[in-house]
Amino acid sequence: MKSSFTSMMLSHPIFYFFFMLFGIILLYIKILKPNDSTKKQEKHRFPPGPKPWPIVGNIPEMLANKPTFRWIQNIMNDLNTEIACIRLGNIHVIPVTSPSIAREILMKQDAIFASRPLNWSSEHVSLGYLTIGPSPFGQQWKKMKRVITNELASPLRLQWLHDKRAEEADNLVQYMYNQCNNGGALVDIRLAGKHYGGNLIRRLLFNKRYFGNGREDGGPGAEEVEHVEALLSVLNYLFAFSISDYVPLMREFDLDGQKEAMKKAINTLRKYHDPIIEERIRQWKNGIRTHQEDWLDVLISLKDANNNPFLTLDEIKAQIMEIMMATIDNPYNNIEWVLAEMLNQPKLLQKATEELDDVVGKERLVQESNIPKLNYIKACIREGFRLHPIVDFNIPHVSMEDTILSNYFIPKGSHILIRRQGIGQNPKVWKDPLKFKPERHLKNDGSNLTLIDPNLETFTFGTGKRSCPGITIGSTMTIMLFARLVHGFTWTTPPNEHIIDLCECVGDTSKAKPLVALGKPRLAAEVYHKLDQKKNI
Incomplete structure (x- = not known):
């Protein structure tokens, strides 16, 4: 009965709107009696934006203009504001597309x-x-950040896990070779990339590539496919502009279906x-396991x-x-x-391939130790992050007090959204912002290029207290994925x-x-055959 009622509400926007409005009025009735903070805000100038409705603000427009991030893009474009x-x-x-304002948020303030x-x-x-990413500022966040930074992502710990990363880079090449070693074949690059990442992080955390048996060709089994799709599904709904994020009384009704x-x-x-975590804890408690093999062991042993x-445990x-x-x-x-x-x-x-051949040669596969010299490869990746970030917005920041930002008043509790794509495609910062030009990131002195942009003109890992603690592992994964694909195989568009x-x-x-691209092995057959030999040792 409850399910049918919810379905009726979803299919009839009038019920949706009035139910929402009723909840907001109950929650924010105090607006009828403005306090000192409200009066204070009225004296300051807010950044430009659409005129809000009483009480509900711009929620009606948000509901009518999906997806929300494109609606926000259009607002900023129409207002010609950063x-x-x-x-x-x-x-x-508060959405932001200016590197200078982003630096003020993440550095100065x-x-x-x-x-x-x-x-x-x-x-x-x-x-x-309980974790580091979505937790508000406080002691729990500080505790978990110390754990990640000092115990999991330290240089010594990452070196300790080098062999596991190398094995998964080898497995990627072997999987691709098994698909296209008979004169070439069409390869789904998205699928290969997803499961390289899934395999690698399972190895680092659980010391296992597969939850099930996997496939003989090195590809994912049904369990691994389900696992990766579930991870991506959670990411899709996290901070996804659900109405309940802004109207807490709406949480119980799951009107947009995101909660379910x-x-x-x-x-x-x-x-x-x-089951893996609980069994591993039991093994440590009973003395069955006595030495660390992966990140899970590290977390349990602290x-x-x-x-x-x-x-x-939680x-x-x-x-x-x-x-x-x-x-x-x-x-x-x-x-x-x-x-x-x-x-x-x-x-x-061709230029990327030539760099790999110059640095690595064609008698072996590219390794992590080659990364410092692969500046053009890294320039290509940085250009990809600039032009095509995985999502437009970073995880929201929240102001913990009233402040002034770029001469505008920002009240306590505001949600700050730094627009990755907005910064990366900002025409005031980048010439030909919609054109893919890796050369724009190369340094004139030829020194080691990284994926980190300290000026925040590309926004990938962030900076400051909320910067990503896994910059090194994330950079290494991305560079090795691209380098192995380009070095080990030739790629062309599909026929026709x-x-x-x-x-x-x-x-x-x-x-x-x-x-989907046509891939063919480009190195000597012995290079790929050595992977089988290593696997059987």
Whole structure:
């Protein structure tokens, strides 16, 4: 009965709107009696934006203009502004497309903008804000950041895990070779990239590539496909402009269906993760396991000053899930876009291949130790992040006090959205912003290029208190994925397809059509055969 009622509401916007309005009025009735803070705000100038309705703000327009991020793009384009203010309920949402304003947020006023929104999706996925990513500023966030930075992502720990990463890079090449070693074959680059990332992070966390048996050719089995799709589904609904994010009384009704979909995806992930985590804890407790092999062992082995476990079971489960989500989407999305762009400009692909041959040769596969010298490869990847970020917005920052930003008043509790694509395609910053030109990132002195842009003119890993602690592992995964594909295989457009379609999805910034390219092995057969020999040792 409840389900049929919810379906009726979803199919009749008038019920949806009035029910929403009733909840907002109950929650924000105090607006009828403005307090001192409200009067103070009225004296200041907000960034430009659409005129809000009383009480509900711009929620009606948000509901009528899906996807929300494109609606926000259009608002900023129409207003010709690099900072805007859109009121959703009583929350001021501040999108930004200027590197200089982003630097002011993440450097000059980092301490003010270091918190996160409180909403159902982030609370549920983090088991009550136990992790680093979506948690508000506070002691729990500080605790988990120390764990990630000092215990998981330190240089020594990453070196400790080098062999596991190398094995997954080898598995990628072997999988691709098995597909196209008989004169070439059409290869789904998106699928290959997704499961390289999935295989790699499972190895680092659980010391296993597959939950099931996998496939003989090195590809994913049904369990791994389900696992990766569940990770991507959770990411799709996290901070996804759900109405309940701005009208808390609407949480119980799941009017946009996001809550049910997210719960289903999280339950799928826990089906795979929780038994492994619980069994591993039992092994350590009973002395069956005594030495660390992966990140899960590290998290379980941490002790406090009294030699008790430093992390609870829920903290471990929640942080494992977050690490999985944080590493799965960026590498494959970037490489798919970069290779698609370069197939349409074959000279760029040729230049990348020549760099790999000069640095690595053709008698062995590219290794992580070669990365410092692969500046053109890294320039291609940086250009992909500039032009085609996985999502337009970073995770929202929340202002912890009233402040002035770019001469505009930003009230306490505002949600700050730094638009990755808006910054990367800002015509005031970049010449020919819609053209794929890796050369724009190369340094004149030939020194080691990285994927980090300290000027925030491309926004990938962020900076400040909320910067990504996994910059090194994320960069390495992405570079190795691209380098192995380009070094190990030649790529051309499919027969009868002279140009790759570069259209985006309507609902996000991913490529509308998965990239399918014709791949052929380009190295000596012995290079690939050595992978089989290593596997059998």
